[in-house]
Amino acid sequence: MSELSSISRKEQIVEEAANLFRLKGYASATMRDLAAELGIEAASIYHHYKSKEELLEKICFDMADKFITNAKEVNDIYFNAEEKLRLSIKLHVELITENQNQSAVFLSEWRSLSEPKLSLFKQLRQQYENQFMIILKDGEKEDIFDHTDIKFAVLSILSTINFVNEWYKVDGKMNPAEIAEKLSNFILGGLRKKATLNR
Amino acid sequence: MSELSSISRKEQIVEEAANLFRLKGYASATMRDLAAELGIEAASIYHHYKSKEELLEKICFDMADKFITNAKEVNDIYFNAEEKLRLSIKLHVELITENQNQSAVFLSEWRSLSEPKLSLFKQLRQQYENQFMIILKDGEKEDIFDHTDIKFAVLSILSTINFVNEWYKVDGKMNPAEIAEKLSNFILGGLRKKATLNR
DNA sequence: ATTTTTGTCTAACAAACGTTAGTAAAATGA
C-alpha cells in the first residue's frame, strides 16, 4: 500500500503544481504556495521531488509524450489527408481539454526550463509540428488542399487549436468533440479548394 | 535639452524592459538584469520609474491604447465587413511586427499586473475584442460571412493573428503587409460563404 | 517485537529579490 499511496501523493503534487504554474506562472509560483495548497510544509515536497524544476520538467515532457503519441496514432491509420487532419485536431483538442492545467504549462511555461532540457523540449515540439506539415503536404499532393505556405498554415492551425485552452470551460456549451469539429470546419474552409466560381 | 534626454532615457528603459520581460518573463526578469542591460545600477532605475510594476503597466497600457486606436480607425472608415476585417487584421499585424517586444508583454505578461490595474486591463482587451465581434456580426447581416458562432470565430481569428508574434522575424521572407494578406485569405476562406456545390 | 521505510515536521541557510537613503558627479542655466 505504501507503493500506491506514494504514487498517488506524487501525482497529487504534480497536479497541484500544474494548476499553480498555470495560475501564477512558474516563476511566480513558490514552493510554499504549492505546499500550502497540499496542506503540508514546503520542505516535505523535497521528499518526493528533488527540485522545483523537476516538477516543471515532468509536466512538460509528460505532455510532449502524449502529443507525440497522438500524432503517431494518426499516422498509423491510413485515411486521406483531410481525415488525418480532422483526427489530429480532435485528438489535440481532447488532450488539451482533458488536461487543461498541464497543457497550459506545456504551452507557455516551458520557457522556464533550463538547458539542456530546454533544447530537448523544443526538439519534441518540432517533432509534433512536423507531423502536421506532413499531413498538409499529403493534402496538397492529393489535391484537396489549396497550394499554400505549409509552415505558415501549420503555425496558424496550431495557434488556433492551442488557444482553445484559454477559453474552454468544462461546464461550457460545447464539448471537446464539438469544438474539434467546429475548428476543423473553420480551418478546412480556409484550406480546401474553393469552387472556381467564387474567386 | 534636459527634457529631451530625460525622455529618451525613460523610453530606453521601457524598451529594454519590454525586451527583457519578453525574453525571461516578467517575474523572472530582475531589476538588476534590466540595469545591467542599460549599463547602470539597479537603484538608478528608480529615479525614472517608481517600481518594477510601473514598467509593466506602462508597456501593457500603451499597447492597449494603440490597439484600440486602430480599432477606432477601422470603424471610422465605412467599408463593408470584409474590408473592415482585412484592415483590422492588417493594422493588428503591423502593430505587432513593429513592436514585437511590447506586443509580447501585452499578449502574455499582463497576467502579472495586480489589482486594480489588472481588471482595467482586461476591460480594455474586451473592448478590442468587441470591435471584431461587431465586424463579424455586420458581415453576417450583409450575408458575406457564413452563419457561425461569433465569439468562437473572433477568438480563433485573434489567436491566429496574435501568434504571428511568435514566429515573425524582421529579416524573414514576408513583410507585415504580406503576412496580413495571407492571414486574411486564410481566415476569410473559412468564413466566406462557399458556393453551394461543394458542401 | 523490532527494525526499516516513508512522510512529514521545525529550523535554518545562503542567495536573490525589490526598494530606499544618502551621496557624488555630471549637465544645465544664470
Next chain:
DNA sequence: TCATTTTACTAACGTTTGTTAGACAAAAAT
C-alpha cells in the same frame, strides 16, 4: 563662475526565494 537640476552611484534594508539538515511519528516489513 556658481547654483540648480538631473542622473547615477554605493550601501544597505527587510523579505522572500529554493533548498538542506536533522528529528520525529506513523506505517510496513521482518
